[in-house]
Amino acid sequence: MKILAIETTGKYGSAAVIDETGLIFSAASNEEMNHLKGMMSLIDEALSEAGIKKSELTHIAASVGPGSFTGIRIGVVTARVMAQMLDLPCVSVSSLEAMAERVLDAAVSAGSLYVVPVINARRHQTYAGVWEAEFTSDYEKKTLCPVMEEKQYMIEDLLDALSARITEKEAEASGRVQSLKAMLGNAVYFTGDGIDAYEEMIRNSLPEGLYVFAGEDLRYQHAESVARIALRKAVSGDTLTYSGLMPEYMRLAEAEQRLRAGTLSDRIRKPVKL
């Protein structure tokens, strides 16, 4: 199994190649929003680093969003057309899940219970999801279990929901644990460019010491974690044909929102009646 994974939903594009043993090679751009121009070179670089010819690939995976609409499309189109031409199946990976995957080790080391990737969607909007970090029975492997749906949240609503969860945990523990902080220290592990946009709001709404921010080295989307999730999905047969690989925008186009809400400008919708 040799999977090519593409990640273009954030500021920096990247490509990675993973084999069935989990060995990964990747290449990332250090130029912002250079996805269209740079993508083929990144793919070529990742493949040659791995010593894999494109004819040896078995799957094409893409991070399908949420994120920058334009970025999502570049990655998805590239994956779809490569899969069509090389006659390969596709694997669809959520950008948020891949971001959570990327920080899982760091979150567990920090003692965090919740991993929360937050993508800035401007004007207090975010795309986010909440995962609980769990150890499997052998205490060796760590896994992520989704506890809040991946969708568009107002940052205030997301923080309220997280506060409520912490309060709930606190109640569960009351009487048994002396110090809340001892039990829930670093409970929430934030990652993503939502930190850059909403750091102050997070600091103002959650108790100090109950959250951690991912370092900048791990904070943004990267194809390596897309590849790791893609490998698990491919092994379990969770694949698609190229035409089934679709973007996950999580938001309608603005004009479509207005059309559905009936607030599209009348001048545009109805021609002048004579």
Place this chain on the structure above:
Amino acid sequence: MKDGRFLTLGIETSCDETAASVVADGRFVMSNVISSQIDIHTAYGGVVPEIASRKHLECINDVIGKALDDACVSAGEIDLIGVTYGPGLVGALLIGVAAAKAMAYACDIPLVGVNHMHGHIAANYLEHKDLEPPFMALIVSGGHTEIVNVPEYNKCEKLGGTRDDAAGEAFDKVARVIGLGYPGGPKIDRAAKEGDRESIAFKRVYLEQGSLDFSFSGLKTQALNYLNQERQAGREINVDNVAASFQEAVVEVIADKAVMAAEKYGQKRIVMAGGVASNSRLRTLMEEKAGEKGIDVLKPSPVLCTDNGAMIASAAYYAYRAGAKPDLELDAVPGLEF
């Protein structure tokens, strides 16, 4: 390569048409697939860029696949890929460019970027198999109104263009105010056939003496003023007459200037291109006015006037033959000049 013929795949997504085509030897259309989004955008009264981009993504694989199937060739038989990289809507352009690059990389095919406007001119190479430069080109579309001197393949000298609205834009705007709706071009063309083109005196805007530039934004104001004045006077408005008179004011100026340019540069042929080149009145008037001066007018059939992949393939073929370097780092350039 198939049967000794050089095969070019052309991909076009600069506005609201997802298109791909296979062209042999730069001249022979083997397939021409166009998936139009016009029905979707009609609900919004015009092209919505974000929706166009989303739709292109959904269609692009099937359009390319059908272009190959219709031509009875496999991707491996394609010798060259050409793709529009500008001008156009950036989000729309990048779907075609990303798809072209992925295919070029996956199948080891050279890729060249094509200027959409050069593509419109190249549509004439597909229609008129013996046509070779030099000639004068007139490009009229929703986004462009341009007079271009073409001394040789891939060499375009822009002599004049619109200073405000493109001809197609003026058609859309006036169609909206007289209630014909979007898309304005074909609707006005149809209504004008029933109307009297001399019934309303719309001003012809020629600008300075000898200028090959255009200005159409004033016509919309004139149309609005006319409608208000008639309404206030309590007179019934004849939409067909407004359409015919307005159209005449646009196409007469275009035809005069195109012929003037051809004479000035000693060109014996004018080739028409772009969506508005399908306008029936413009076609007739061009022939009349050019004919008086002994100048031939060539025009592509309507299917080659709209945005299509075949014209991009043809332009790519001539660019490649002239030594254009294949480029996997191609970027979209929404404001690409001639």
